[in-house]
Every structure is written in C-alpha cells, then in structure tokens.
Amino acid sequence: MDDSVDRHIARWRGKAPFDERVEAIVTRMQFLVKHLAQAKDGALAAVGLQDFEYETLHWLGARGEGGRATPSELAAELKVSPAGMTGRLDTLEKAGLVRRIRSAEDRRRVDVELTSEGRAIWLKAMDLRGEVEDAMVGVLGPDDQDVLAALLKRMLLRMENPGRA
Amino acid sequence: MDDSVDRHIARWRGKAPFDERVEAIVTRMQFLVKHLAQAKDGALAAVGLQDFEYETLHWLGARGEGGRATPSELAAELKVSPAGMTGRLDTLEKAGLVRRIRSAEDRRRVDVELTSEGRAIWLKAMDLRGEVEDAMVGVLGPDDQDVLAALLKRMLLRMENPGRA
DNA sequence: GGAAAGTATTTCGCCAGCGAAGCTTTCGTC
DNA sequence: GACGAAAGCTTCGCTGGCGAAATACTTTCC
16 A cells, blocks of 8 residues: 555656655655644644644643743754744733743743643643544554654754764 | 653653653654754755745656646645645746646646756755755664654555544 | 843744635536 | 536635844853
C-alpha cells in the first residue's frame, strides 16, 4: 500500500538527481505534522483552545505548580520568535489563562505563570489532544514507538547542536 | 545526552497523566519540521525562493516535462487549502516561474505548468535544499533511514486513510 | 559618576494561510 | 432545453508569526 509520498516519489523517479530515502522521510514528517495540527484544531475546539494556545500552556504547565517562565525561555523552547511569543501571551492573558508579572529584582524581565483557570483548561485539553496523537502513533506497537523516538532524537540532537560530529 | 524534548518531559513527569512515548515522538517531529523550515529558508535565499515556493515547484516538477497539474490537485497533495494554493500560484506566476492555462474542454479548470525558468530554479534549489535535509537525516545510516521511513509511512497511511483498521 | 554597550520585551509593518462567500462553468434531471 | 445543484477557482476578511526597530532597564568600562 502506497501513501501520497510514495506516489510523489515514484512520479519523478529518474527525472532529477535526488536521495529518495531522505525525501521520503522529510516529506512524511512534514505531512504528519500538518495532519496532526489540523486534526488537533478540531479536537481542541471543544475547550475553545487553538493549537498554539495549547502548546504554550503545555510548556508552561510543565514548569511545575506556579508554571513560571520568561517569554524568552518559552520562545526558545517552542522555537518561536520573541515577537511571536508576545502575541501568544497577549491572547492567553486576555483569555485569563496566563498572568504576566514584572520581575522585582530585574525589571527588564517578565515572568509568566498559569492562572488556575489556565491550568484547569490545560488539563482538560491534554486528554483531547492525547486521543488525536494516540490515533496516529498508536498504529505502532510500544517497541516500534521506542525505535522511532530514538531515531528522531538522534536527528534532533544534531539540529540542536550543529557543532557536534 | 538529552535533547530539549527529554528535558521537557522530565520536567513534568508525574505531574500529569500522559503517554511519554507519544509525547516524545510528536514533539520531536514538530521541532524537526520547524528547524528544517528555518534552516531551508536560509539556504533557499541564495536562489531567491521561499520554502513554500520551492515546495510548490517541487510537486509541479514531479509531474513531468510539462509539469502540469490543477490547483486543486496541488492543494490536496500539499495539504494546503484551495485559497492558500491560489495565493502561492499568484506569487509564482508573478515571478514568472509558473504559468496558468485555462483548460479548453472544461473552462472551470485551470492547468498550472512550470515555465522553463521555473524548472531551472527548481533544479538549482533542489541541491541547496538537499544539503540541509542531508545534514539532518544524514546522522542516520542507510538502514536506520529505511526503518524510519517505514515507521513514518505506517503513521501517514493511517492519517490518510482514517477508516482503515 | 556617567556614557556606552548589552539584555529583555514589546511595537510595527508585513506575509502566508484559513474559512466562508462569490463567480463562472458544467452536469443531472425532468 | 432549461433550471437547480455541483464543481473549480478566486476574492475577502482575518489571524498567527516573522524580522526590524523601538522601549525600558541593567551592567560595564573609562
């Protein structure tokens, strides 16, 4: 059984010099991520959240009880520009899910923390999002999942540490 | 050695009910795709192309010599909305890389084809893009690449055929 | 002690993409 | 053969994100 990427590659096999293996991997990852974003949008609508809002709450929530972090930390972790993070936080703050606190000892800095409402919605949203992700990853058994995770990690390490051999 | 996803997961282990394996896989794919887009933007600048332009040329080029396809076919293949595809084609047509031809037998339809200039730039861009992708996927040996491609394909098949068991 | 360099965040102008509405052409049916 | 439904593409209004400049505060260096 072929997927859309197999068909794509077969169509120009021989027409251009290319590494089919690399192309297949990269294109499939792009499509999976896109599919996932679209599927999650639908699921998250049930709690009135968009994908980017969930993602931000999620990394804040991971920070622990207070759920504190500075905008620049979040921007770096989520691979978004600082300006983009300001926009996300504006939205979340307006919705009352997040609170900005100017730091006392260094007043250039801002700390962001989840409100209790933000935490509650985050927890609800995790279930919904989990179902969509499980539907995708669940086709693989636990062992295959471990293999996949390890392979992805090796690539991500390379991207996050360009200097490394 | 941990990547940013390991650190993220470790930080909220036990704080919320969650499948760590699934989370690790999904988040890593998202980051890899994002990293890749950012890295490719830089590389493609050398031929004055943006990522979405390259992607569109690439799927058109795969169609063969004339490089023909209708906007709706491309939109479906590239997982973009029809409106989005109109925008992409506008840009490419203005740049002279692509040509729109109203179909004679069904005048609702439009055929899109690469101009010779479009094909030339596409071929140049493929090299640049290939280097960036190789740098990422190249950490894996050929066998690992095959394993990875196969695992991704199983997931993508599921996403593209929701009915299937 | 005060200017200059540096750091953290926000503002501004712009762009690609989405959903919904609109336009044109074709098909199905009576 | 005419008329309503459907197909194919585009236009419109809006939104999230980016890069660059602006703002606000801190540290360094003479």
